[in-house]
Amino acid sequence: MAAVTQEAQIEQFLREGAGATGRAAADLVERAVSAPGLFAFGELLDLDGVQRLAADPSLAGHLALLKLFAHGTLPEYRAAVAAGEPLPALTPAQELKLKKLTVATLAEGAATLAYDRLMPALELPTVRALEDLLINECMATGLVRGKLDQKARRFEVAGSFGRDPRPGQLAEVIAALEDWRDGARAAATELRRVAEAARSDAEARATRRAEVEAEVEAAARKIKQAAIDGTQKQQTGGGIGGQQSAEDDEAAMDLDDEAARGKGIGSKRRR
16 A cells, blocks of 8 residues: 555645646645655655755755655755755654665665664664664654664565665666576576487487386297297107107017917927
């Protein structure tokens, strides 16, 4: 809901500022930086009437103030005032919002934020005041995500609201995105190479397995055939031997018969 509310506020301010110039544009800036749920101001900075505030010395400070709320911090505001820039004084609501935006900026790209760093930047005198700000004003509104480590006196950052880019920062963002894109492409190419190598290896393994199975099957057939041939040879050899024995026995019987007949004839002659 917070994002929708902010979007609605931006649209409303853009409609009001479309033709605003001079004091009306400065008043628009004052109301925008005071609006509780509005944390993005880049589109308001692009309004012609707001940009022309730079040409009016009495109103130029409002343009500088809007730029600080777009991408600056509370320490930067204090430094600009100390340097003599004609910035409007902050109301309590504006100061609180700039503190919250400062936390969001410090959290960008950080893993942790030490209390000893946050307290002076936010002009908070106690740890209790800092933790109340982080919990009730920053995490509750979605400007930052994370958790407090009270023992280590630090805020562990899980994420932060993306603020409007500073002048020239957009080119850095684009360069970073291009680097990420190139890295992603290189990673994708490497993944495809690894996948192709794995596929080729799997195909080679499958082919070799099929070859081994074929060799095993062929060897099994040879062994089986050799066993069959050996059995047949044994059976065939036994038949020939039996036939020869029968023939030998028959020949012996014939000889015995002849001998017997010879003896009979001799006996008749003796009688």
